Amino acid sequence: MKNELKGKVHRFGDNISTDLICPGKYFHLRSNIPELAKHTLEDADKDFIKKMEPGDFVVAAENFGCGSSREHAPIIIKESGVSAILAKSFARIFFRNAINIGLPVMECDTDNLSEGDELLIKPAEGLIKNITSGEEIKAAPLMAEMLDILNAGGLKEYVMKNK
Amino acid sequence: MEQNITEKIISAHAGKDVRAGDVVFVDVDWALVQDGTGPLTMDVINEMDKGVDMPSKKCIFLDHASPSSKFELSDSHNKLRENADKYGMDLNEVGYGICHQVMAEEKVSPGQLVVGADSHTCTAGAFGAFASGFGSTDIAVAMATGQIWIKVPSAIKVELTGKFTGTASAKDFILYLIGKLSAMGATYKTLEFTGEGVRNLSMESRLTICNMVIEAGAKNGIMEADDKTAEYIKHERPQQKKDYKIYKSDAGAEYEKELTINLSEITPQAALPHSVDNVKPVSEIDKKIDIDQAFIGTCTGGRMEDLRAAAEVVKGRKIKKGVRLIVTPASARIYKRAMKEGLLEIFMSAGAVIGTPGCGPCVGIQGGILGTGEKCVSTANRNFKGRMGCSDSYIYLASPATVAASALEGNITAAGEEK
Ligand code: SF4
Numbered sequence: 001m002k003n004e005l006k007g008k009v010h011r012f013g014d015n016i017s018t019d020l021i022c023p024g025k026y027f028h029l030r031s032n033i034p035e036l037a038k039h040t041l042e043d044a045d046k047d048f049i050k051k052m053e054p055g056d057f058v059v060a061a062e063n064f065g066c067g068s069s070r071e072h073a074p075i076i077i078k079e080s081g082v083s084a085i086l087a088k089s090f091a092r093i094f095f096r097n098a099i100n101i102g103l104p105v106m107e108c109d110t111d112n113l114s115e116g117d118e119l120l121i122k123p124a125e126g127l128i129k130n131i132t133s134g135e136e137i138k139a140a141p142l143m144a145e146m147l148d149i150l151n152a153g154g155l156k157e158y159v160m161k162n163k
Numbered sequence: 164m165e166q167n168i169t170e171k172i173i174s175a176h177a178g179k180d181v182r183a184g185d186v187v188f189v190d191v192d193w194a195l196v197q198d199g200t201g202p203l204t205m206d207v208i209n210e211m212d213k214g215v216d217m218p219s220k221k222c223i224f225l226d227h228a229s230p231s232s233k234f235e236l237s238d239s240h241n242k243l244r245e246n247a248d249k250y251g252m253d254l255n256e257v258g259y260g261i262c263h264q265v266m267a268e269e270k271v272s273p274g275q276l277v278v279g280a281d282s283h284t285c286t287a288g289a290f291g292a293f294a295s296g297f298g299s300t301d302i303a304v305a306m307a308t309g310q311i312w313i314k315v316p317s318a319i320k321v322e323l324t325g326k327f328t329g330t331a332s333a334k335d336f337i338l339y340l341i342g343k344l345s346a347m348g349a350t351y352k353t354l355e356f357t358g359e360g361v362r363n364l365s366m367e368s369r370l371t372i373c374n375m376v377i378e379a380g381a382k383n384g385i386m387e388a389d390d391k392t393a394e395y396i397k398h399e400r401p402q403q404k405k406d407y408k409i410y411k412s413d414a415g416a417e418y419e420k421e422l423t424i425n426l427s428e429i430t431p432q433a434a435l436p437h438s439v440d441n442v443k444p445v446s447e448i449d450k451k452i453d454i455d456q457a458f459i460g461t462c463t464g465g466r467m468e469d470l471r472a473a474a475e476v477v478k479g480r481k482i483k484k485g486v487r488l489i490v491t492p493a494s495a496r497i498y499k500r501a502m503k504e505g506l507l508e509i510f511m512s513a514g515a516v517i518g519t520p521g522c523g524p525c526v527g528i529q530g531g532i533l534g535t536g537e538k539c540v541s542t543a544n545r546n547f548k549g550r551m552g553c554s555d556s557y558i559y560l561a562s563p564a565t566v567a568a569s570a571l572e573g574n575i576t577a578a579g580e581e582k
Contacts, residue, residue, distance in 0.1 A: 015346055015438055019547040023554065024527035027228070028235035031202055031242075043554045063347040066380065067547055068526075069282040071203060071298035092351050092382055093282055097298035145186055145312065155300045156207050159308070 007055035011115040017067040020044040037079035054081035065094025074098040102154035108139035165415035183317040191219040192275040200280035207303035215250040217309025224262035229521025232529035260494025263462040272407035273388035289369035291388030318353040323360025325427035330578040333368035334562035338432040342442025350380030366395040367468040431577035434560040437548040456539040457570035460491030464542025469563040476567035477513040483573030491518030527552025
């Protein structure tokens with residue numbers, strides 16, 4: 001995991017479900033991640049992929065990633081170039097899946113983060129600096145086990161290293 | 164140390180006493196994947212190159228695209244078949260049934276620990292087992308090593324009293340509870356259902372309730388096993404020995420929150436688009452909601468009890484012209500029983516279509532995908548935007564009796580209210 005991440009905010013609201021992130025109608029593309037990733041978050045914001053630049057952040061409110069266990073949801077967010085997801089709260093399975101595939105997820109107060117804001121993030125320390133507004137936010141600390149997994153690059157890599 | 168049932172089962176599988184908040188590795192009794200999550204699990208297992216020879220039992224279900232509707236999905240099925248052979252996994256073919264229903268019919272016992280790459284794995288909590296959904300990589304690790312790590316959840320106790328009256332059923336209760344708790348009201352937590360109200364519920368109703376705890380964000384739902392659990396297992400698996408362990412919560416176990424609900428006060432409920440906690444009593448939906456499709460099926464609402472309740476409503480009648488009624492039994496076993504009991508005949512005579520056992524249109528892959536602007540009332544567990552295959556469509560969740568009555572009327576109507 002990188003020590004510092006820099007990018008722009010793409011803003012979403014409450015209850016962004018895995019169906020909005022990775023719609024069931026593209027179920028057949030699950031074995032073709034680059035193709036599937038072209039539809040990332042399509043049903044929540046159809047222009048997301050067009051606006052997205054590598055390194056940017058997905059920022060949401062409560063219960064991000066609710067619904068199904070499809071790991072493809074965080075996988076395509078990562079594949080599309082997003083470097084971290086910030087939300088007030090996450091659905092349990094999504095949160096775990098994101099860590100397992102090596103995508104930083106941070107639980108923090110996102111109320112003052114607006115579309116287009118530029119952020120500098122130190123995921124391991126849970127620090128978020130809003131360069132646009134000058135404000136600093138602290139994220140809930142990750143469990144040590146999760147940091148280890150993120151640092152290894154994901155659960156698979158972690159298990160392979162420690163077997 | 165006083166523990167609740169979930170803490171006890173996790174302790175037994177961790178080899179040490181745990182409490183809410185502890186992070187532990189546990190031994191897994193069952194690990195499952197389905198055709199949407201399984202291919203990725205197999206990739207991870209193959210890349211880790213650890214033989215899959217641990218004692219947990221590993222099951223693959225070809226249920227979401229059942230039968231396959233696209234060549235890519237057929238290819239995924241073949242990949243799963245090959246890996247099942249390679250690793251000696253139990254493969255459940257297309258048409259055999261939805262994973263959670265087959266787990267209930269054939270596999271899960273009280274006291275076990277069940278993990279699955281499907282969010283509704285929590286269904287098996289109805290057996291007094293710990294059961295929870297995870298992603299593909301977690302399950303790959305569980306399959307390859309026989310273990311998974313979990314954080315022991317804190318618990319909410321839901322004490323049930325009384326029994327259902329009229330046409331109210333398990334689905335109405337769980338929708339009511341999710342409306343009360345909200346879609347994130349139980350995130351990371353256990354929902355433990357206790358009390359004489361649970362004892363009054365059939366096993367099928369218990370499965371429906373535990374199935375939907377994830378809709379309130381819960382990690383697992385659980386109900387202590389009793390005589391009904393034992394009877395169900397005996398009925399579905401006459402060969403199985405009664406050597407499973409039944410765990411009960413200690414009197415002094417800790418709960419973060421406790422609520423009591425009287426089942427006799429539950430009335431028909433519906434969740435309106437596009438979120439499962441947008442729940443209202445059917446009687447309070449102010450204006451008539453015309454529907455294009457009514458769907459009875461899924462791991463929530465496609466069991467015998469559901470089909471019987473719906474058949475009773477449509478028996479001898481015809482569905483409204485212009486409405487499609489799709490009935491998809493949750494498993495092949497249910498399909499056969501429904502055929503024998505004459506339920507399929509009743510549905511078909513009323514104008515319904517019978518789908519292949521499996522998920523059907525629930526997740527928008529096959530068997531009844533909605534069109535632009537269409538509305539569907541469904542016995543499924545999710546109504547997220549786009550869920551049934553079209554982002555411009557509307558899903559209403561309700562009980563099998565309500566869905567059946569709505570198919571007759573052409574708009575959302577509780578059973579008994581139809582003309
Ligand atoms: S029936 Fe629906 S909710 Fe149940 S496992 Fe299948 S897709 Fe998931």
